[in-house]
Amino acid sequence: MAKYQRPRLMVLAFNVVTVAMVMGEAVRFKGEGEGRVTRWVKGFSEGRERREGTVVATHIWLLMGCAFPFTASYILMGGGVMTTEWVSWSCAGIVFLGIGDTAAAVFGKQYGINRWREISNKTKEGSSFCILGVGVIYYFLNIIIDNKINNLFLCFIFAAIPSAVLEGCTL
Helix, strand or coil: CCEECCCHHHHHHHHHHHHHHHHHHHHHHHCCCCCHHHHHHHCCCCHHHHCCCCCCCHHHHHHHHHHHHHHHHHHHCCCCCEEHHHHHHHCHHHHHHHHHHHHHHHHHHHHCCCECCCCCCCEHHHHHHHHHHHHHHHHHHHHHHCHHHHHHHHHHHHHHHHHHHHHHHCC
16 A cells, blocks of 8 residues: 655645635735725625625635645644545545536536526536546546555545535525
């Protein structure tokens, strides 16, 4: 079983960027008014985050969602060397948010017909593409990391199913 070196720099980078984003949003929010930075940030947001006097936190939550599995696996391993199973699990945030959520948004918008709720734009087809995207990426990712753990991708598919359904049902 292959072992990977300590991921201290990646954990440090995730945490430094998260703190910098929180501080940047605090400075932007405290500056009040519709300055150039506020207009630029709100251009990437939607819904209630576009209202006057609101904090735009979506980018912070997405970064934290990507960083959490990696940081948690680092903590659980005691800062030590990660085995291939832990490396595979630590990529979950990036795969689920980067691939799964993107596949759900893009293909759900293009091919989606059956909505989860009448007042929602999220479709069952989009959720299916999320599960498919996560499964395909984890299949190849586990081959790249260590061919012996290739069947582990089924665990990630079974984790993607309730995640995609829950995300599809939320407003």
